[in-house]
Amino acid sequence: MLTHADNELLVRTNAGTPMGETLRRYWIPACLSSEVAEPDGPPVRVKLMGEDLVAFRDTSGRVGLIDEFCAHRRTSLWLGRNEECGLRCVYHGWKYDVDGNCVDMMNEPAESKLKADVKLKAYPTVDMGGVIWAYMGPKDKQPAEPRFEWTQVPEDRRGVSKNVQECNWLQALEAGVDTAHVPILHRLLTSDSKRRGGYNPNSEFAKGSAPVVEVDVTDYGYRYAGIRILPGERKFVRTYQYVMPFHQIRPEDMTPYGGPPGRPFISGHMWVPTDDENCMVYNWAYTFDETPLTEWEALETSLGRGPGDLDDNFLNVRNKSNGYMIDREVQKTETFTGIEGVNNQDQAAQEMMGPIVDRSKEFLTASDLAIVQMRRLLIQAVRTVSDGGDPPAIADNYYMARAVDRFIGMEDNWLEVLLPEINP
Template sequence: MTPEQNDLLCRVEGEAPMGKLMRQHWLPACMIEDVAEPDGTPLRVRLLGENMVVFRNTEGRIGALDELCPHRRASLAFGRNEECGLRCLYHGWKFDVDGNAVDMSSEPVDAKLRGTMKTKAYPVVESAGFVWVWMGDPENVIPFSPPNWSAAPAEKISIVKMHGGCNWAQVLEGSIDSAHSSSLHSSNMPTATEVSGSTATDTAWLRPSADKAPKIEVQKTPFGFRYAAIRKPIIDADKQDYVRMTLFQAPFTVHIPSNDQYHLSQMLVPIDDVNTMFYWIAWHPTKGISQDAWRKFCGAEIGKDVEPVTFKKRRNAENNYLQDRALMKAGDFTGIYGIPCQDMAMWESMGPIADRSEDLLGSSDKAIFTFRTQMYRAAQAVQKGEPALGAVEPRVPLAKLMSFEGMVPKGDDWRLINVSEEERRLTGVFADKEEVEDLADAVS
């Protein structure tokens, strides 16, 4: 990619086409637990370079307002959250969750301004552990489509939240890079002969393959793409393949192959051009992992591993992510605790915005190649006034999207695994072998 193409892919602030694309989707502003208390502390949120404040009012309704009071531009994050409104400390102007001014202490009781004053309020939905906001055209709000983890009850949804000090696209490329897990996370995902699929323990995910060079195949879809990382299993390699299928759901969600205890999804949400909020959701309708256990496993416990409110890491670039070289000599591959921090060390080391013009891609990077070309072209389309990828009706129901992990008999088509009837009906033929071959040729 040229530097100009890289900017189009990465930048989201202001009038950037990629930011406009993302504004045609519902965006996660925060976790519900961040604003669980009625009349609790307002939460500063930054998305796509815009600052807002999220709060829960006395009656339990959620509001998301422009952070700055429209009067004199003081921050509402310092405001009093009381009696069904957020009151600015500077002059006492108070706004409800819909942005209406319900009191203006500094203005005469008969002032015309009292009847017309509003501040910017974003449409809000609470679903599946998150507060979602609409930042696009308020006259063209698309219906909210719940994510796939909404299939689980609230107590079976566990969320890791962590700030990343770099651009969203290099974080997302890590999430769709199946090959790196066999090296970077090899101490957390060790090979085991006694398992037939990814098997979760308290400290690791055991795998039935030692293959570090998976064959990657890609299939584009209306919501983004699927890809399969096909590895040689330890047992019966002549009869079966070990397949890990990942879904990229535009613009920033990735559904990662599950293990035997819980499903896995990630959202790599742009705070601005050079900061990202990383969410990792572990969920299951009946099994799953507890919130406390999930955050401990990931090294993302609030107050211990990440700061409250900001979710900035205590293992960070300034302290080399507390990398333990003695532990590395003892056999740990990275010496960095927790899968997310291992990833963060790699992503952030690339710089605030990775220079893709210097990349030398290999055959294991087909999904990376697809992401870059697909989202670059999607941003170009939005730049021309066309609708965003994944926002065109009829849309594939997001709640139906599922990844896959397991043994597949040789010769079986992975593209037909975990495909809902709605998706088959909306998209027709799936196995676009010619396109897969074109991608392979382009990468090689």
């Protein structure tokens, strides 16, 4: 459990809050590159940590992320015309470049110097790995670019998507580092069920003991393992990585869905605060071998992100307003939850805590160790930043963090055996 004060410290991310200022020291996913694919294409609205912004790609291909509201009389620049290296407000024609400078005013005489005094808030961006990343912190503290391995592989080895999640960023992230729930929440009840996602009750994973969780803190976050003893005295280790502040990296076995056996396939999420009661989940998956991903793999269709699973506003079709389309008959006979798709199951569990869970009422056990450790690291980072220091994971020390699941010898130490694979 956490005190109410620590809970507040972790969940509030608007500008000026301790956690908000800490998160602003990192590159933050603002939108998908595909949303602003075309130079001079339509601008998109972006809300990050309570700030209303608009993203657009200008004529020369640069991506701007600026205040959504025009400096003149504050109408939305989402209505704007994206033309000739700037976004022009449709109300009185003020035009802004990607750095937020006002470069033209249609309601002022041509010789007016007024525009030199007008500048909108603008954040630097990087277009990398199919994501537009923004840096919203102090200018002189800009971190190394977010060159995770998944952002660096050829485009056809990677899938990236995003979806709205109707709860605070932290409770979504906490499920991402919670290995204990995986064979429970995501369990299939029959081995011949055709329901998407979930673990076959006869799979090794589902038959294993409750996991022992071991966490190894690094200088970018931690790597950890859920260790399960399987029938026949075999040790199954599923490793994850947590890169601060909100990145999860996990192994994915795609063979049940037709993926080539043994193919490295790693996926993960980023949980980005929209405001205190909503976040955007970025989902990515990649392989570092030579074969392009199939569409099925890239979308992670098996997890509930296939065609038709998302509406035009990135809201899951199965969402809180419709009870995730839970099917109680399916819950009796086929899947543990009765909800279709692994990600929808996660989302249901996280959102149904309410928008901001009260962690002073929790009852944690040893299987929650990774969650406890993550909260500690975040609180520590907030204190460091508040004291004028730098938080972890702003250098290049996490670029090759990977995750695997493996059988290892009963006497083996997972970190010794797997380190060459998870931090090559």
